[in-house]
Amino acid sequence: MRKLILGSLVAVLLTGCAGASNVSQSSTLAGEWICHSIPTKDKQTYDRVDHFVLKSDGAGMLRGISSIELDKESTLRYLIKGKVKWHSQTNVLSFDFINRAMLPAHSKNVAKAIKQNKALQKQEKEQLDAFYSKSADHVDMPIELKQDGNELLLGKDYATCRRVTEHDKDIQLLNKYFSAKR
Numbered sequence: 001m002r003k004l005i006l007g008s009l010v011a012v013l014l015t016g017c018a019g020a021s022n023v024s025q026s027s028t029l030a031g032e033w034i035c036h037s038i039p040t041k042d043k044q045t046y047d048r049v050d051h052f053v054l055k056s057d058g059a060g061m062l063r064g065i066s067s068i069e070l071d072k073e074s075t076l077r078y079l080i081k082g083k084v085k086w087h088s089q090t091n092v093l094s095f096d097f098i099n100r101a102m103l104p105a106h107s108k109n110v111a112k113a114i115k116q117n118k119a120l121q122k123q124e125k126e127q128l129d130a131f132y133s134k135s136a137d138h139v140d141m142p143i144e145l146k147q148d149g150n151e152l153l154l155g156k157d158y159a160t161c162r163r164v165t166e167h168d169k170d171i172q173l174l175n176k177y178f179s180a181k182r
Contacts, residue, residue, distance in 0.1 A: 026088050028149045030056040032164035034171070035064075035154065050080075051164070051174050060084040060095070065105070065177055068127075074113060076124070077105045079177055080131075093141045093154070102131040105177055 037048035050064035061083055068076040082100030086093065104124065106114065114120040144153040152161035164171060 026058075027056060028145065029086075029088055029093065029152075030054050033152065033161045034164055034168065035152075035159045035161035037159045048159070049170055049174065050159075051171060052161075054086055058085050058087055060086045062100075063174055063178060065174065066102075074110050075107075076110065076127075077107070077177075078127070079103045079105045081178070088143065091143055093143045095139045095141075097137050097139075102128060104128075105180075 031054060033052045033054070035050040035052065037046065039047050047067040047069070048064055050062060052060060052062045054060045063079070063081040066078045066080060070076060080100065080102050083098040085096045085098065088094065104111070114124055141154050145151070146153065150163050154161060
């Protein structure tokens with residue numbers, strides 16, 4: 001769970017990175033980004049898609065989906081959203097979280113399985129508790145800007161980010177989850 005939270009924070013941080021100088025780096029990072037985490041075999045990071053909106057005045061918003069596959073038929077899914085203040089300096093993207101929330105977004109079958117299984121209930125509680133208690137209010141993430149400022153690498157092979165495009169399929173997926181009444 002700690003890794004899910006850290007992954008969420010990292011994804012948020014990683015999404016807005018790029019540039020050379022402090023001022024130009026921040027202005028280069030301003031805009032909308034989609035980030036995909038790079039899941040590891042040891043499950044230190046989970047499958048994540050994050051959408052960051054980084055404004056030139058240092059304000060920012062994020063939303064994303066974290067997925068944890070329990071088995072081939074069961075996936076825990078969480079929606080993450082929040083507001084941040086951000087800045088970048090010397091290839092480090094910094095976020096100060098103003099608020100954030102993590103909401104379960106499981107399928108009906110998975111939600112039913114959790115309701116009937118004490119071990120799954122405990123796992124979910126631990127994940128939610130870890131998100132709120134163990135995640136830092138301030139996060140610094142090393143970044144590397146590529147492709148003339150249109151691609152961003154966050155952390156050390158943690159996530160890859162790209163600028164949002166018109167009719168973006170990842171944005172459509174996020175809109176589907178965030179517009180559903182949960």
